[in-house]
Amino acid sequence: MKYLFGPVNSRRLGLSLGIDLIPDKTCNFNCIYCEVGPNVHFTCERKEYSPTDDIISEIDFFLENENKSKSIDVFTITASGEPTLHSGLGQVISHIKDKSSLPVAVLTNGSLLFQKDVRLELQQADIVIPSLDAALEKSFRRINRPAPCVKFSDIIDGLCLFSQEFSGRLWLEILIAKNINDSDEDIQTLKKILPRINANRIQLNTVARPPLESFAAPATADELQAIAQRLPGKVEIIADFSKRQRGVAGSAERTKIIEILQRRPCTTSDICEALDLDGESTAQLLEDMQETGEIVHMVHQGKKYYQTAHTSQTAIPPLQSAK
Ligand code: SF4
Numbered sequence: 001m002k003y004l005f006g007p008v009n010s011r012r013l014g015l016s017l018g019i020d021l022i023p024d025k026t027c028n029f030n031c032i033y034c035e036v037g038p039n040v041h042f043t044c045e046r047k048e049y050s051p052t053d054d055i056i057s058e059i060d061f062f063l064e065n066e067n068k069s070k071s072i073d074v075f076t077i078t079a080s081g082e083p084t085l086h087s088g089l090g091q092v093i094s095h096i097k098d099k100s101s102l103p104v105a106v107l108t109n110g111s112l113l114f115q116k117d118v119r120l121e122l123q124q125a126d127i128v129i130p131s132l133d134a135a136l137e138k139s140f141r142r143i144n145r146p147a148p149c150v151k152f153s154d155i156i157d158g159l160c161l162f163s164q165e166f167s168g169r170l171w172l173e174i175l176i177a178k179n180i181n182d183s184d185e186d187i188q189t190l191k192k193i194l195p196r197i198n199a200n201r202i203q204l205n206t207v208a209r210p211p212l213e214s215f216a217a218p219a220t221a222d223e224l225q226a227i228a229q230r231l232p233g234k235v236e237i238i239a240d241f242s243k244r245q246r247g248v249a250g251s252a253e254r255t256k257i258i259e260i261l262q263r264r265p266c267t268t269s270d271i272c273e274a275l276d277l278d279g280e281s282t283a284q285l286l287e288d289m290q291e292t293g294e295i296v297h298m299v300h301q302g303k304k305y306y307q308t309a310h311t312s313q314t315a316i317p318p319l320q321s322a323k
Helices: 052-065 089-099 116-122 137-144 152-165 184-197 221-230 251-263 268-275 279-291 309-314
Strands: 004-010 014-020 074-078 104-108 127-130 169-176 201-206 235-237 295-300 303-308 320-322
Touching (some): 004 052, 004 251, 052 089, 074 089, 089 104, 137 152, 152 169, 169 184, 169 221, 184 221, 221 235, 251 268, 251 279, 251 295, 251 303, 268 279, 268 303, 279 295
Parallel strands (some): 014 074, 074 104, 104 127, 201 235
Antiparallel strands (some): 004 014, 295 303
16 A cells, blocks of 8 residues: 555544555655655745646545454554645545545645645544644744745745635644743734634644654643643643554564555554554564564664665665664
């Protein structure tokens, strides 16, 4: 499968089948915390980056051939970059809605919501999770480093318009990076703008996985808690997925692990959560895969992250990497 990955356990959504509309990193932002790596295409152009028919064929294959479709909670549309840049987004959502009663979630950086066609396509989704890391333009430029074609005022206008039109669940994610978008002025400005967006939930996150830039540092739990208390609305700090009885990792999981690591570096516990596996057998399998050269590891802020041998050369900036 080129476009489908998982199912993975998502902290927010449950057991989720991921759909990656654009496997080559294509984005109109270049966020300091991005876990996907440097952009292959840094652009605002909306077009068919991947053959939409091929994406739909994979979805049909999954629905028709895998009993797993009965056990997933949600389809999650994403991209190695920004999914709304793919002009076939609406077609993919409507196809899933025709074929399945499961909810469809879309993760987006929110930058194209000012475009009417994008808003119309997203209205078919059940859950839309846009980001707004800063309400101050200077902080937005520092953390998200947008392409020149992105206008900050369009993002705020697009979010406000979409929230008025969308009848599904709108969860706004704010990622806080220490000393980048967490000043008193930042929080005050967010506080003023959030009621206009009127999201069902506001989810606070911070830098977790190895970021694109080493200076992108996480906020502490206490700092996030203090920010949450100052913001209006239903604010939650995204917490770890609750523990469940977990399976034993075996060689059958190799392909799924590679699919996940091709998209982002993960710790052993990320893999355990994503695939609902126990820690001991997962750690052993990751060691085996490292020995065979399928994956490598690097250490970031004291944590060991795995990635595929291929992405370690192309997607992640050099940290302390080791085979
Ligand atoms: S974090 Fe998301 S929006 Fe930011 S550069 Fe990466 S893919 Fe694009």
